[in-house]
Amino acid sequence: MSDQTIFAHVIETGENAFAVDINVSGHLIKGDEPLDAGGGNLGPAPFDLLTAALGECTAMTVRWYASQHQWPLDKVEVKLTHHKEGAQDIFKKEVILHGADLTDEQRTRLVAIAAKCPVHKTITSSPIIETTAG
Numbered sequence: 001m002s003d004q005t006i007f008a009h010v011i012e013t014g015e016n017a018f019a020v021d022i023n024v025s026g027h028l029i030k031g032d033e034p035l036d037a038g039g040g041n042l043g044p045a046p047f048d049l050l051t052a053a054l055g056e057c058t059a060m061t062v063r064w065y066a067s068q069h070q071w072p073l074d075k076v077e078v079k080l081t082h083h084k085e086g087a088q089d090i091f092k093k094e095v096i097l098h099g100a101d102l103t104d105e106q107r108t109r110l111v112a113i114a115a116k117c118p119v120h121k122t123i124t125s126s127p128i129i130e131t132t133a134g
Helices: 046-068 104-114 118-124
Strands: 008-012 020-024 027-031 075-085 088-098
Touching (some): 027 046, 046 075, 046 088, 046 104, 046 118, 088 104
Antiparallel strands (some): 008 020, 020 027
């Protein structure tokens, strides 16, 4: 969780109408749309990646907080869904905390912390997106 600038490069592969290669911070990922949207389902779709990013950040934030407080969190799981209702995006996330020795108060606090991950904050704020021609 740093304030560094993230570099991502996305380029069409030509494998189908939507397939792309994604290079983000040195990691290579294939992206695509599902078959029913005209893609080849060769990789996650954009909202799949956004949903996964929210889950990843949530798990990492909960783990970080528990570690800072030396709480007995054995493992954290985050299950997410995303769908649209009209123009409204709906994300639902279930935070599953594994740790038999966690108190009810610790569990309550960790679930509250889950809403404070940086990706959650970005999605729920009004980020500035600047688009230029290259």
